[in-house]
Amino acid sequence: MKAAKQKEYQVSASKSDIVDRVSEETGVSKAVASNIITKAFDQVASALASDGEVKIHGFGNFVVKATKERQARNPATGVTITVPAGRKVSFKPSSDLKKAI
Known part of the structure; x- marks a missing residue:
């Protein structure tokens, strides 16, 4: 008999997860990391709105x-x-x- 194929489930990363990782890896505070991530997302959204x-x-x-x-x-x-x-x-x-x- 064939072994049952296991389903792989995606693990999502929230904005706060990304902020935590950036804070840990760079040594900046979570507030600074959050501000940087927010500004980066804002710039992507702004560029999409204007340039597409x-x-x-x-x-x-x-x-x-x-x-x-x-x-x-x-x-x-x-x-x-x-x-x-x-x-x-x-x-x-x-x-x-x-x-x-």
């Missing part, structure tokens, strides 16, 4: 993509609704990041 693309060498690319209007169904009621066109952020990891994972 952020490229971080060795990590990956964030790109704003347009979504089309579409039909969706409420699973609880079965009612069909129209979801308006919008924008979403897409991430494509770099080959370096893919290798590291």
